[in-house]
Amino acid sequence: MFKTTLTTSMIVLGLTTSSTVMAEQKLVVISSFSILGDLVSEIGQQHVSVTNLVKVNGDAHVFSPTPQDAKAISSAQLVVMNGLQFEGWMPRLLEAANYQGVQVIAANGIDELKTKQGGSKHEHHDHDHEQHSDEHEHHDHAHHDHGDIDPHAWHSIKNVKIYVNNITQGLIKVDPENRLDYQQNATDYIQELEQLAVKLGAQLATIPEAQRKVITPHDAFGYFARDFNVTFLAPQGTSTGSEASAADVARLIKQIRHDNVNAVFMENITDNRLIEQISRETDAKIGGKLYSDALSSTDQSAATYLAMMQYNVDTIVDALK
Ligand SMILES: [Zn+2]
Known part of the structure; x- marks a missing residue:
């Protein structure tokens, strides 16, 4: 290359x-x-x-x-x-x-x-x-x-x-x-990464696995889901370039009710109106904002990769506990 x-x-x-x-x-x-x-x-x-x-x-x-x-x-x-x-x-x-x-x-x-x-x-x-x-x-x-x-x-x-x-x-x-x-x-x-992975794993382990269900605007957290046994559902696919259809949203709302999903999250990079609508139509509360495809500016809590991972886990654990 x-x-x-x-x-x-x-x-x-x-x-x-x-x-x-x-x-x-x-x-x-x-x-x-x-x-x-x-x-x-x-x-x-x-x-x-x-x-x-x-x-x-x-x-x-x-x-x-x-x-x-x-x-x-x-x-x-x-x-x-x-x-x-x-x-x-x-x-x-x-x-x-x-x-x-x-x-x-x-x-x-x-x-x-x-x-x-x-x-x-x-x-x-x-x-x-x-x-x-x-x-x-x-x-x-x-x-x-x-x-x-x-x-x-x-x-x-x-x-x-x-x-x-x-x-x-x-x-x-x-x-x-x-x-x-x-x-x-x-x-x-790499040593810092390894220490963080252990810490985040321990934090998420405090939430029973059946409760680890999360909604985000677009499907950005598949790898996180695999590493930490969290289920992520999203109205949009892996790209924000494709709009969620009304049928996708209706299906998701049904699933949220059926699976008793308690928290939906916004993202720092997306339009969050759909998430607000889903929150209104279900009993799922908005659990905060997750950083998906970009860091925050330096005066916020996700200015580095390490901070972003920590922030996302803190936010998810807080909303699900
Ligand atoms: Zn993305």
Whole structure:
């Protein structure tokens, strides 16, 4: 996946960093959305300058890149994206920017989860996720569910350890001089992830499994559900680009009543009117807001990935206990 043209930028970097008097030039990294941006910052620390294309509280499913985004990418040394077709707009953007540098597909190698609904009607054969940007023209599906792999893999801490490794490899590839720093930061961060996973598991274990049923606007928490044995139901599919039908909503309301689901949640990135309607039509109360596909701004409670996971679990446990 790493292009050979990278060699040029590596040489240039090598020259700048080897001159002792010059202040270190930060590596310019573009990440597709804020959750990835935080991971890059954790590993890159003082060596990187990270810009997110989709900003905090933004919705990557329906993002429209601007010419400024293409400009930012054309001067980047590393581009980090989720993959799993989360950023359907990315291949065209990279093309528009004529980006030749290193790309990291952070979700490469994760334990994949199929989407619940089966999604779109069209059949489509397996393809190599690393290559699809170059060869296929089928990435224009921001407005329907793709229906194979759920892209929201960051809601599994286990998967994020793989994200961290992929990002670390990418940073080392572009900036081998600081390899030891990146490796150390990754080791430290993975330790934090592991400790958090244990803590969150213990918090959720205080809620009986039969009670762990949650409604969110769109189906973003499949990986979280798998890791923590929580059932998530949603009127919308895995993309916010597709509207929930009246029949979907009616079916969900029936299920909420039947299964005695007590809490529905809003999301930071979505229109929450549907959730408010569902709450009104059932006895389920609104349990707060969950952070699904983006971090919050820095003055709020989910400004980092670790904080986001903690906040989501606190919110769910508070609403269900
Ligand atoms: Zn989503």
